[in-house]
Amino acid sequence: xxxxxxxxxxxxxxxxxxxxxxxxASQSLSRTYFAWYQQKPGQAPRLLIYGASxxxxxxxxxxxxxxxxxxxxLTISRLEPEDFAVYYCQQYVSSPYTFGQGTNLEIK
Amino acid sequence: xxxxxxxxxxLVKPGGSLRLSCVGSDFIFSSYTMTWVRQTPGxxxxxxSSISSGSxxxxxxxxxxxxxxxxxxxxKNSLFLQMDSLRxxxxxxxxxxxxxxxxxxxxxxxxxxxxxxxVSVSS
Numbered sequence: 180x181x182x183x184x185x186x187x188x189x190x191x192x193x194x195x196x197x198x199x200x201x202x203x204a205s206q207s208l209s210r211t212y213f214a215w216y217q218q219k220p221g222q223a224p225r226l227l228i229y230g231a232s233x234x235x236x237x238x239x240x241x242x243x244x245x246x247x248x249x250x251x252x253l254t255i256s257r258l259e260p261e262d263f264a265v266y267y268c269q270q271y272v273s274s275p276y277t278f279g280q281g282t283n284l285e286i287k
Numbered sequence: 288x289x290x291x292x293x294x295x296x297x298l299v300k301p302g303g304s305l306r307l308s309c310v311g312s313d314f315i316f317s318s319y320t321m322t323w324v325r326q327t328p329g330x331x332x333x334x335x336s337s338i339s340s341g342s343x344x345x346x347x348x349x350x351x352x353x354x355x356x357x358x359x360x361x362x363k364n365s366l367f368l369q370m371d372s373l374r375x376x377x378x379x380x381x382x383x384x385x386x387x388x389x390x391x392x393x394x395x396x397x398x399x400x401x402x403x404x405x406v407s408v409s410s
Contacts, residue, residue: 267331
């Protein structure tokens with residue numbers, strides 16, 4: 180099983196700041212099979228990034244994904260109030276298609 | 288509007304069974320890999336099972352293998368999850384989700400999600 184470890188567990192920032200979220204895999208991944216999601220309380224997850232760097236439909240360009248191999252990054256260039264949420268990475272290289280444990284992005 | 292609607296959740300005793308359903312609308316259901324994901328209370332997301340567009344390929348999480356069965360009926364735009372031998376640790380919100388791209392396996396990401404249906408396993 181591929182383990183995804185997200186860091187930090189909690190990130191406290193202010194609106195307007197830049198957020199950098201990390202996801203490290205226990206083995207090398209193809210970029211094609213890597214995604215990032217945002218989840219707010221009481222809501223279903225929302226796809227932000229697929230293929231490691233492709234923004235999903237309707238996702239603002241302040242969200243960007245990068246990385247390869249075992250290290251992937253989600254960057255939010257300038258935080259808006261609606262961006263404070265929990266973020267998950269997921270891999271689809273091999274079953275089980277594991278999620279990371281999440282990063283809670285909270286308002287400082 | 289493209290959407291998925293789940294149903295079938297409820298309260299069941301350990302060892303019992305439930306069948307979840309998910310109906311898609313306003314997209315070509317038969318062209319997409321579909322997935323079930325669950326979220327246990329206070330915890331993160333857990334991938335449960337995926338099925339390819341034509342049901343050729345199916346995968347399960349180890350935690351549900353042998354107990355859960357995923358299936359689909361494309362003529363009715365429907366996805367199912369038959370859950371048998373339920374355990375307390377199966378309690379959570381179950382989401383169905385659609386792949387972001389057509390005719391791929393495994394999924395490349397899930398861009399349309401249902402609202403979730405709640406499963407509670409307790410005596």
